[in-house]
Amino acid sequence: AQTVTQSQPEMSVQEAETVTLSCTYDTSESDYYLFWYKQPPSRQMILVIRQEAYKQQNATENRFSVNFQKAAKSFSLKISDSQLGDAAMYFCAYRSAVNGGSQGNLIFGKGTKLSVKP
Amino acid sequence: ETGVTQTPRHLVMGMTNKKSLKCEQHLGHNAMYWYKQSAKKPLELMFVYSLEERVENNSVPSRFSPECPNSSHLFLHLHTLQPEDSALYLCASSQDWWGNYGYTFGSGTRLTVV
Numbered sequence: 001a002q003t004v005t006q007s008q009p010e011m012s013v014q015e016a017e018t019v020t021l022s023c024t025y026d027t028s029e030s031d032y033y034l035f036w037y038k039q040p041p042s043r044q045m046i047l048v049i050r051q052e053a054y055k056q057q058n059a060t061e062n063r064f065s066v067n068f069q070k071a072a073k074s075f076s077l078k079i080s081d082s083q084l085g086d087a088a089m090y091f092c093a094y095r096s097a098v099n100g101g102s103q104g105n106l107i108f109g110k111g112t113k114l115s116v117k118p
Numbered sequence: 119e120t121g122v123t124q125t126p127r128h129l130v131m132g133m134t135n136k137k138s139l140k141c142e143q144h145l146g147h148n149a150m151y152w153y154k155q156s157a158k159k160p161l162e163l164m165f166v167y168s169l170e171e172r173v174e175n176n177s178v179p180s181r182f183s184p185e186c187p188n189s190s191h192l193f194l195h196l197h198t199l200q201p202e203d204s205a206l207y208l209c210a211s212s213q214d215w216w217g218n219y220g221y222t223f224g225s226g227t228r229l230t231v232v
Contacts, residue, residue: 004160033218035220037223042225043206043208043225043226043228044223044224044225044226045208045210045221045223046223047220047221047222050219050220091161095217095218097218105163106161106163106217106221107160108160108161109160110158110159110160111160
């Protein structure tokens with residue numbers, strides 16, 4: 001069974017600085033999707049970034065980028081120029097690309113709480 | 119608004135009560151999901167509906183009963199719950215049947231069972 005591990009329960013960053021959140025996963029599959037979700041105090045989970053495992057290029061969305069290391073099964077999120085609005089819980093998630101398998105089974109890590117200091 | 123709306127936002131119920139959680143999406147998505155989020159635990163998938171047909175039930179106790187009357191609405195009927203069922207219940211939808219492009223989540227219902 002696949003697992004997702006976020007080893008940092010809490011992180012803190014100074015406004016305008018850069019922070020990296022860690023995520024590792026365990027799978028025997030070669031094709032899958034990885035996601036980072038943000039959950040602010042409003043509780044709504046917001047998709048931050050998505051990576052397809054067969055793509056070598058790291059995904060980027062504005063100030064958010066990932067460092068995808070497939071061999072190491074690592075998927076870290078880098079937030080550049082941190083803003084106060086980035087303060088939230090961040091969840092890493094894995095989804096098998098084998099359609100016909102466990103549909104909808106996004107496997108989440110336990111999350112990292114990010115604080116942004118002014 | 120997010121596109122996925124959940125009501126109520128908060129719910130307190132006794133163990134003998136019957137209540138329902140409601141979720142609706144007007145995004146034209148084809149699949150809807152119920153997740154349970156408990157403190158210090160990963161999100162747990164409860165139910166998946168694809169084109170109004172339930173396709174997965176992750177060994178959820180029968181005191182939770184889902185209903186999907188159409189592609190825009192999803193309910194979670196609750197009865198004789200236990201205190202350990204207290205959690206944040208999140209509804210989500212996805213454009214494709216498999217959710218490979220990510221999900222759109224609602225803001226959840228914070229459920230407290232007393």
